[in-house]
Structures are given as C-alpha cells and as structure tokens.
Amino acid sequence: HMLGKYRGAAELCRKLNVELQNLKGSMRILCRVRPLRQQEDGSCVHLRGLGQLSVLDKGGSKEFHFDTTYGPKSTQEELFDDARALLQTVVDGYNVSVFAYGPTGSGKTYSITGGGGKHRGMVYRMLEDLFRTQKERAVLVSLQVKISMFEIYNEKIKDLLSGGVGEQEELRVSTDKHGSVHVEGLKEHAVESLQKGIGLLELGMSVRATGATNLNEHSSRSHLLVRLAVSGQDKRTGERTSGKMYLVDLAGSENVSLSGAEGKALKEAIGINRSLSALHDVMLSLSSKDHHIPYRNSLLTRVLSDSLGG
Numbered sequence: 001h002m003l004g005k006y007r008g009a010a011e012l013c014r015k016l017n018v019e020l021q022n023l024k025g026s027m028r029i030l031c032r033v034r035p036l037r038q039q040e041d042g043s044c045v046h047l048r049g050l051g052q053l054s055v056l057d058k059g060g061s062k063e064f065h066f067d068t069t070y071g072p073k074s075t076q077e078e079l080f081d082d083a084r085a086l087l088q089t090v091v092d093g094y095n096v097s098v099f100a101y102g103p104t105g106s107g108k109t110y111s112i113t114g115g116g117g118k119h120r121g122m123v124y125r126m127l128e129d130l131f132r133t134q135k136e137r138a139v140l141v142s143l144q145v146k147i148s149m150f151e152i153y154n155e156k157i158k159d160l161l162s163g164g165v166g167e168q169e170e171l172r173v174s175t176d177k178h179g180s181v182h183v184e185g186l187k188e189h190a191v192e193s194l195q196k197g198i199g200l201l202e203l204g205m206s207v208r209a210t211g212a213t214n215l216n217e218h219s220s221r222s223h224l225l226v227r228l229a230v231s232g233q234d235k236r237t238g239e240r241t242s243g244k245m246y247l248v249d250l251a252g253s254e255n256v257s258l259s260g261a262e263g264k265a266l267k268e269a270i271g272i273n274r275s276l277s278a279l280h281d282v283m284l285s286l287s288s289k290d291h292h293i294p295y296r297n298s299l300l301t302r303v304l305s306d307s308l309g310g
C-alpha cells in the first residue's frame with residue numbers, strides 16, 4: 001500500500017515537473033557575469049534584477065533581457081540549483097542541452113566543468129544528482145547512466161574516451177532511416193557509480209589537455225561536449241524511458257576574423273564561425289517555431305539535432 005502511494009506521488013511530481021518545464025518554455029537564456037580580474041578596473045555591466053542587465057559603453061547604455069542573471073558573487077551551487085530540474089526531465093525520457101556561450105575568458109569552462117571542491121561545475125553536479133536520483137527511485141525504477149565525451153575542432157569529431165592520447169580517429173555522423181543522428185563509433189561508457197563517472201570525466205579532460213600544445217588556446221577554439229544518457233525501466237510495469245543531456249562548452253564567440261588569417265588559423269576561424277552561426281540560426285528558427293530547422297548546416301547542430309527542439 002505504501003509503495004502504491006509512493007508511486008502515485010512520484011508520478012504526480014513527474015507530471016508537475018514536465019508541466020513546469022513546458023510553462024517555462026523550451027529555451028532559456030541565463031546570463032552569468034564573472035568577477036573582475038586584478039588587471040580589470042571597474043565593470044561596465046550592471047545587473048538590474050528580474051533578468052535585466054545594462055552594459056555601458058561610449059555610446060551610452062544598452063539594455064538586455066534574460067530569463068535569469070547571475071552576478072559576480074553567484075556560486076556554482078546557485079547556478080546548478082536552477083538547472084537541476086532539467087535533469088529530472090532527462091530521467092523522465094526527454095533530451096536536453098545546456099550550453100555555455102561567450103567570448104574567451106568569460107567563464108564558460110568554469111561554469112561547465114569548473115575547478116575542484118566547491119568550484120566544481122555543472123557536469124560534476126549533474127552526475128552527483130543523477131546518482132542521488134538513482135538511489136532515491138531504486139524501489140520503483142532502475143536507472144542506467146552512460147557517459148560519452150567528445151570535442152569538435154575544425155569540423156572534426158574526436159572521442160575523448162577512446163584509445164590513448166593521439167590515437168583518436170575522426171568520427172563520422174550519420175542519419176538513420178528514422179531521421180535520428182548518430183556519431184558513428186562514439187564510445188558510451190556505462191557507469192555504475194559516481195566515482196567511476198568522475199574518473200571518466202577526468203580522463204576525458206586529460207586526453208583533451210595532452211593533445212593540445214596550448215590548452216587555453218585549444219579550449220577556446222574547440223567545442224567540448226559531455227553526453228549523459230539515462231535509460232530507465234519501471235520495475236512494476238516494465239515501461240522503458242531514455243533521455244539524454246548534452247553539456248556543451250562552446251568555442252570562444254569573439255568575432256573570429258577571416259581577413260589576414262592564414263593556414264591553421266584560417267581553418268579554425270572558418271570552423272568556429274560556421275558552427276556558432278549555424279547554432280544561432282537553429283535557435284532563431286526554434287524560437288520563431290519554423291517548420292524547417294536548419295540543423296544540417298554544421299556538425300555541431302547536426303549532432304545536437306535531437307536535443308535542441310524541446
């Protein structure tokens with residue numbers, strides 16, 4: 001009887017969460033302002049509350065509106081608290097993407113992966129919450145978690161969790177007869193524990209770091225994608241669900257100039273411009289509810305095509 005009641009309450013929570021997410025809309029834009037660095041004197045950014053922000057420049061003040069803004073004192077925990085509900089929708093079988101977008105040095109990597117301890121970023125916190133949920137719901141549903149981690153650099157995909165440093169092959173993307181997009185050969189690692197999950201994330205980061213001659217430069221020019229795939233089976237009805245979350249640390253959004261760039265720099269600039277402008281076009285199409293969404297214009301948007309539309 002108790003289990004029945006518990007099941008009823010869990011089902012109600014699930015429905016309310018889905019309704020809440022629908023009400024909030026399928027796309028949300030949050031803005032985080034990082035603390036000033038020592039050599040930076042005085043901020044031109046002012047938070048006005050209720051998602052409003054103004055930026056002062058020589059021409060005056062420009063106003064911007066977001067769903068939520070976070071000031072320089074905001075913590076990793078606060079940011080995660082707002083994104084936590086998205087993970088519940090993944091557990092319920094929906095696909096979600098979380099991006100960090102901004103110029104180099106604005107704090108994308110800090111927000112997505114972060115440092116150690118209380119500085120740990122969104123990826124680690126999502127994983128922790130996932131295993132907490134797995135434990136909490138264990139009587140009702142069995143949840144399995146799989147991790148993949150890859151980067152897109154110069155319009156090429158490299159698996160960060162397969163083979164040793166420098167051994168990664170370029171992976172191709174294909175579309176099956178149902179229209180689903182697959183990264184062929186991308187490794188999916190089943191993880192039974194938080195420790196194993198953290199170990200894999202750290203392995204992926206170190207593979208990424210070792211492959212690069214200058215990590216900062218490399219990270220500003222490539223997109224990092226962490227995919228958490230969650231499949232569930234209801235222990236009573238046998239009903240199955242599967243959902244996934246992409247956490248994406250995008251390449252720096254500063255205007256990459258094509259003029260004057262040559263060789264490697266030119267190739268990088270073309271790749272970044274193409275994928276960020278394709279992502280922009282997709283977001284615009286989704287928000288104006290177009291019938292045709294231009295996913296095919298870059299590797300990044302193709303890979304994410306089943307996790308962007310809400």
Ligand SMILES: Nc1ncnc2c1ncn2[C@@H]1O[C@H](COP(=O)(O)OP(=O)(O)OP(=O)(O)O)[C@@H](O)[C@H]1O
Nearest residue numbers: 034035103104105106107108109110216219220252
């Ligand atoms: N909210 C924050 N609180 C404290 N420190 C931060 C915060 N955001 C960023 N930083 C620090 O600012 C520096 C730049 O941040 P970060 O490397 O995350 O930028 P980025 O946008 O990822 O740059 P890139 O595109 O080059 O990878 C780092 O030293 C980071 O630790």
